[in-house]
Structure formats: C-alpha cells, structure tokens
Amino acid sequence: MPSLTHFTELVLATVLALLPVTNPPASAPAFLALTERMPPARRIAQLRAACCFMTAILVTFLVGGSLIMRFFGISIPGLRIAGGLMVAGIGSGMLTGSAERRTADAADDDAAEGRDIAFSPLAMPMLSGPGSIAVTLGLTSLAKTWLDYTAIAVGIVAVALIAYATLRLSGSIVAVIGRSGMNALTKVMGFLLLCIGIQFIVNGVLGIATDPAIVRSIRDAAAP
Template identity: 25%
Template structure:
C-alpha cells in the first residue's frame, strides 16, 4: 500500500508534538493513587476533548488565519519556530512533569477533575500540536490528502490513549532512561520538521520573490 510522503510526514509531526510516551509519563505522575477505573475515564475524556479541539484546528485553521489576515506562509514560519522551541525542550529536558510549567504542576495537584486541565490542555492539545494540526493540513492538496491527515491525527490520539491506559506498564518497560531516549529522539525529528516548515514558509513568502 502506497502512503504519500506528506501523509507520513504529517503522522511523524503529529506524533512527536502530541507525544504519547511523554503524555503517559505525566499522566502516571498526576494520577498516582487514583483508582484504575477513574484513571481510564480520565484518559478517555482527556483524549476525546483534545481530539475535538485538534480536529477543529485542523479543519478550521485556514479559515481562522484568513479572517485574521495571516498568510499561510507567515504561519508556517511562526509555527515552525514554535515547533523548534518545543523540539529543544524535548531534546534537552528530562521527560515527565518538566512538560508543564511550575504553576501548571501546582494546579494539577489540586483536588478536582484534571481531564480538561492539564491533561487535554496543554499536555495533549498544546501550542505545538495545535500549530502542527494547522500546518500539516495547510500543505494538503485535495480531500484525499486531507482525509489522510485526519486519519493520522486519529491514529496518534488512539496511540496516546493506549499509552495513557498502559502508563504503568509502559514506564516499567522503558524506565526513566528509555523514556528519556524516546523524548530526545522525538525532539531531533521535530527539529528537522520545524526547520522544513520555516523553509517552506520563507520559500512561499512574496517578499523573497520581489
């Protein structure tokens, strides 16, 4: 079965920005001591909420940019820079709660439902993955490629849900070192994709063709 390079690239971009393994590590830290059934419910609801928002960004991102008079090349450059910064975090930071800011960690430890915050936002549907959803959809050509990108998004979300539900076993299998290696490899891949988005944006900018 032939898979278009753009669809495969979209999968890699969405996978490393959503980060199923990193999400599972944080999920395990935040839900330690919570009953297994409640953890499953939290995982399902957080992925569902994040999925809806990511889908809306993917299908409606271009329209929102047009309403704000932001060209797609400009957003590609801005999104590429944002993804590159996330790549640096993945490459040089330790996995786990380092994904969240100090204030977000404090709020996450308070009693209450954490499905929306911080699990759905900003852990799964964070600035990087939301920007990636708009960027990968923006370079599709026709409904076939667009459908392929949506399918890749769904697959990434299902992988994230699976990783969250098996968080304890996944952490036991990978260990701290394994999770760190996955995070750094993801950061390297994301850095390359981010730079490519910047190059594509600059190549399409009218300023460079003047």
Template identity: 30%
Template sequence: MLKTILFDTISLITILNPIAAAAIMVSLVKYSDIPSVSKTTSLTVLIASVITMIAGGWVLKIFGINLPSIKAIGGVVLLIIALNMVQGKEMAPTNATKDEHEAAQEKDNIAVIPLAIPILFGPGVITTIIVLSEKSKKLIDKGALSISIVISVFIVYIILKNATYISKLLGINGLKIVTRLMGLIIGAISFLFLIGGIKALWLMS
C-alpha cells in the same frame, strides 16, 4: 495518500509526545482512574484537533495571514519545542505543580486540563495541524489528515491507558531518551516548515 498519512501521523504523534504525557499522568492520577482519564483526555485531544483542522484556516483568513507566514512562524515554534525536548526541559514527570496535584482530585478536570490541554494539545500541535490542513487543498488530502488525527489520538489513548506499565518499563532515563529522540524528529519537521515558508515568502516578494 498512504505517504501523506504516514508523514502527518509521524508529525502529530511526535509533537503530541504521549510518552511524556503518560509519565506526567502517572504522577497525578490514581491507578484506578487511569482508564477513564485516558479516555477523556484522548477524546478532548481529538475534538480540539478536529476543530483546529476545520476552523484554523478560517481564522487565518480573518486576520489575513497566508500559509507561508504560518509555516515560517510554525517552524520557529516547533524548533523551540524541539530544542527544549532535546535539552530535557519538556520531560518532567515529577514536576507537577501544587495546583496540578490539587486539580488531580477531580479526575475529569485533570483529564482536560492540564493533560489534554496544554500537555498534549499545545502550541506545537495547533501549529502543525493548521499547516498540514492549509497545504491539503484536495479533498483526499483533507481525508488523509483526518485519518492521521484519528490514528494519532488512538495511539495516544493506548499509551496513556498503559502509562503505569510504560513508565516502569522505561524508567526516568528511558523516558528522557525517548523525549530527546522525539525532539530530534520535531526539529527536522520544524526545518521543513521553516524553509518551506521562507522560500514561499521569498517567491511572493
């Protein structure tokens, strides 16, 4: 169980990429609003993750999608995200749009959109949670995934709450390096999903 929790947590936290989100938050939120925004953002990510874990498999069954298929396409999605991160395309703390800056006037709004969704909780996280949930057939594995989600969101909260300090400590170059390293990890995870999905589909054919 500990091994499962460790793998799931590492998978989720790297794909969530809270350090990049922290850098973006600093450019959009007033210093005095960071604690409350961090709390709202983290809570939103937690709720969205739990809903995905519970309802994701049900949605797949409605559309007749099997686990190998979602693992294969999920691997492709994660690989694209990983390549973008390694190339530095995902790390853009100063690239907030005009609309996002206007939304920042309402801290509750920016905490949910765009910080929680889609900056933190995007397609990669959705895919990962669905794949991890669907392969967790035993109750103990479902429990391990639930624990991993809580741990990951707690880490996200801690990082966001200390966003200003982390951004100053790492600097732009440091943030880019961390993002690229996370991209490499996500790339490795994507291949596990992709190869596992293709292998299962091959055996089913």
C-alpha cells in the same frame, strides 16, 4: 489508485508530524502522577475523555484553520514559518529538559488538588498544546480537497489512539524502560521535532522566495 496512495501518504505524514510533538511516552510519568490516587475505572475514563478532547481540538483547528488565516490575513508561508519557530522551540526545550520540567510541575499541582484532568492539563497542553495546533495548521497548507482534510483527520484520530494505548500502558512502559529510558526517548522526540520545525521554516522561506508577487515587489524596490 493514485488518490488512495496520496490519501495514505497524507495520513502517514500527519501521524509522523504530530507524534513527536504529542509524544505520549514522555507524558507517561506525568499521567501516572496525575492519576495516582484515582481508581482504575476513573483513570481510564479520564484518559478516554482526554483523547477525545485532543481529537476535537485538533480537528477544530484543521477545519477552521483556513478561516482563521483569512480573518487575520495570514499567508501560508507565514504560517509555516511561525509554526516552524514554535515547533522548533518546543523540540529544543525537549532536548534541554525545560519542557519536561514544566510538565512535571503542572502534574504535581493538579495531582495535589485532585482536579478533573481530562481537558487540562492532559488534553491541553500535554497532548494538544500549541505545538500540536501549529503542526495541524501547517498541515492545512497540504490540503487541497475534502479528501485531503479527511486524510489529515484520520491521521489525528490515529495519533489519539496511539496516545490512548501508550498512556493506558504507561505503568508498564515506565517500569520497562525506566527514567533514563524515558529521558532518552524524550530527547530523540525533541530532535525529530526540532528537525520538523526547521523544515517548516525552510518551506515557508522557499514559499516567500518563489512567490511571484513578492519577487516582483522586491525587484521593484531594488530598481533605481
């Protein structure tokens, strides 16, 4: 029973950490612009493929995250601080509106060219961009067993399903809450993302401050 509780908590933690940064409702206007000239069947097919790409990208970084860290000599506290800075920066951009402007510009470019949009820009960077990857890498620091990795993967799939359902209903959502509602929702998500990023940084700093090897080296350097 404790393991099931821990599994559920890790799934929920993954969903709560990833959902603000993927922010499917904020991607709804861009998705509508990108698929405006597509027939309904192709629009749904593009969305389905994008969510599959999103899941594959994040699970790849989840599974290969530890290998990447070992190869480049990245510590877990360092990863948390770097990921926190990136996530906090994205959250700050959502609060100021700069992130939304970049997404709108990308949507206009791709809609004008009529390209396949499933992988880029829909899956990458709109749904699984640098912020989502940073959060996923940060979540690997919580995984100790294969069951933990499975829980995080389940959380990623859940976020992909939420993104699919949200963007599938994007026309109705935009019609109901309007542009001002979308802007307000984006700012709320941005604030949550900023808080998550700051907490990542705090956890990283605490990890460094409580590392016996680092504390010992600081003590030795300060000794006369």
